[in-house]
Amino acid sequence: xxxxxxxxxxxxxxxxxxxxxxKVIDRDHLRESRIQFILFCASLTVFVLVRRTRVHLTSPEDxxxxxxxxxxxxxxxxxxxxxxxxxxxxxxxxxxxxxRILDDRVIEIRADGTSLLTEKTVPAKSPEPAPGxxxxxxxxxxxxxxxxxxxxxxxxxxxxxx
Numbered sequence: 001x002x003x004x005x006x007x008x009x010x011x012x013x014x015x016x017x018x019x020x021x022x023k024v025i026d027r028d029h030l031r032e033s034r035i036q037f038i039l040f041c042a043s044l045t046v047f048v049l050v051r052r053t054r055v056h057l058t059s060p061e062d063x064x065x066x067x068x069x070x071x072x073x074x075x076x077x078x079x080x081x082x083x084x085x086x087x088x089x090x091x092x093x094x095x096x097x098x099x100r101i102l103d104d105r106v107i108e109i110r111a112d113g114t115s116l117l118t119e120k121t122v123p124a125k126s127p128e129p130a131p132g133x134x135x136x137x138x139x140x141x142x143x144x145x146x147x148x149x150x151x152x153x154x155x156x157x158x159x160x161x162x
Contacts, residue, residue, distance in 0.1 A: 006036075007050060007052040007090065010050050010051070010052050010090040011036045011037070011050045014036070014037070014048065014050045014088050015036075015037055017111065018037070018039045020111075020112075021039055021041050021046075021111075021112060021113060022040045022041035022046075023039070023040040024037050024038070024039055024040075035047045035048060035049050035073075035077070036049055036050045037050075044082060044083070044084055044113070045082055045083050045084070046083075046084045046086055046113070047074065047077045047084070047085050047086070048087075048088055049070055049073065049074055049085075049086070049087050049088070050088045050089075050090070051067060051070060051087065051090070052089070052090050052091075052092075053066070053089040053090065053091055053097070054091075054092060055091070056091050056093075056095070056097065057089065059108075060099060060107055061106075063089070063097075063099050063106055064105075064106045067087060067089075070087060071087065074087060075101060075103065079102065079103055084100060085100070085101040085102075086098060086100055086101065086109070086113075087099045087101055087106075096111065098110065098111060098113075100113075100115075
């Protein structure tokens with residue numbers, strides 16, 4: 001079952017917006033294409049599918065559920081190091097949401113193609129100076145002497161009701 005006619009106005013807006021990222025080829029130049037256009041960036045070729053949405057999706061999981069057929073259609077495009085697949089959604093308020101479609105997940109991205117998620121980097125601790133020859137290291141207690149800790153698979157007699 002189809003969702004209705006293609007969003008031609010949204011596709012035109014998307015093509016105008018994508019001109020900031022690179023060169024655009026309209027799908028009318030390609031025979032039997034299932035995508036709206038192809039975007040050629042400096043080091044990436046992006047296959048774009050444009051849809052209108054009635055709501056602002058809050059997560060990539062919502063996008064994956066709501067647009068599962070479109071995502072399956074995009075996943076037919078082979079994913080390589082120089083190719084990308086994106087789903088662009090236009091809300092009724094005129095705002096855009098962009099999603100990159102990978103083989104195993106959906107990622108929300110910015111208009112320029114960069115990921116919204118940034119990995120947190122934990123600063124490395126500076127190495128502590130080695131103790132001098134007169135410093136005695138603290139004694140490590142034996143594991144059996146610690147309360148409540150048992151090796152894997154072992155249990156005390158009180159745990160099995162006996």
